[in-house]
């Protein structure tokens with residue numbers, strides 16, 4: 006069963022999705038090639054390869070090759086071969102900052118090496134977040150990892166290889182997570198929009214058994230943000246909250262967590278006219294149409310405003326005395342504050358029971374899932390700022 010938003014009703018509905026409903030790894034089209042990426046054979050070359058990737062060629066017609074980490078040792082290449090992991094993979098890559106057109110499909114990107122605390126994941130589904138678009142546009146270039154970049158934070162997939170210090174996960178485990186511990190501080194060059202990605206074990210959790218890979222891929226960054234923001238406000242049972250941007254990837258989870266996990270006394274949320282019923286289906290007691298009403302002019306005030314839109318200046322007018330505003334984006338006005346999400350497998354593990362009980366539902370935007378060949382279209386769509394729930398990429402490939 007897949008919970009999804011239908012484009013016509015904008016409500017939570019359920020339907021069977023034969024192509025993606027199985028959570029069994031045996032349903033995954035795991036296609037391994039027997040080839041192994043060439044390893045750097047002399048130490049001089051290794052020293053030169055200080056960056057784990059080769060720089061983008063000056064001529065954009067020359068195919069971009071993203072190289073695996075230079076810590077690569079022949080022993081690990083042998084282990085990868087034994088595990089049936091190919092040396093190269095299909096991935097989306099950009100070698101310069103810019104619009105959607107900088108994204109290029111590359112069929113021969115090196116499969117990343119696994120560090121001792123990491124696992125290698127065969128990616129079954131990936132999700133986009135606004136940070137993927139902002140990062141590609143160069144908005145975080147001061148703290149970004151070097152180009153070229155395989156973008157993507159969110160994954161759901163199957164562990165195919167484990168590093169020497171990995172304690173709990175094993176090959177065959179179905180996992181999900183946000184692969185970048187700090188969203189803006191050196192996010193990985195080998196992201197989730199690829200056949201394989203290497204991730205620290207501590208950033209992952211086992212995929213809830215009742216949801217499929219498509220649904221799971223949409224959760225990690227958004228639910229972690231929703232949860233961390235609520236925690237940082239000290240949100241607790243009996244408090245009221247207004248969620249600005251309630252229909253988006255984060256907002257749709259803030260509503261659900263506030264209501265069904267934290268025990269909010271009252272949840273209000275904003276969206277455009279066509280999504281008001283959707284907000285109510287998530288647990289909102291009051292759905293405010295931002296095209297018709299200014300939320301800050303309403304007589305009702307809230308203990309917390311969770312701002313996922315960038316309206317902190319208005320949000321501070323909607324809190325009770327002693328209330329607080331948590332903002333994800335835009336300028337901050339006291340007593341508002343902003344934070345940047347930290348990815349933690351522990352948070353996903355803590356929330357898994359709520360997902361497995363059906364109290365918290367993954368929301369996949371009805372325009373998706375987008376096939377791997379349409380990653381550029383998926384980016385264009387999330388950049389309209391009109392997505393409902395999560396924009397997911399599946400199958401890969």
Ligand SMILES: NC(=O)c1ccc[n+]([C@@H]2O[C@H](COP(=O)([O-])OP(=O)(O)OC[C@H]3O[C@@H](n4cnc5c(N)ncnc54)[C@H](OP(=O)(O)O)[C@@H]3O)[C@@H](O)[C@H]2O)c1
Nearest residue numbers: 135230250252253254255276277333334344345346391392
């Ligand atoms: N600081 C952090 O750690 C962090 C983490 C995650 C996200 N973020 C940021 O938080 C923001 C939201 O992320 P997201 O993933 O939820 O984005 P998203 O899914 O792309 O948000 C799209 C949603 O925003 C709604 N929206 C747009 N303008 C609105 C308005 N004026 N009032 C109410 N709703 C409005 C749209 O609803 P309508 O179609 O009804 O307008 C749409 O459903 C982004 O800027 C993102 O970069 C920050």
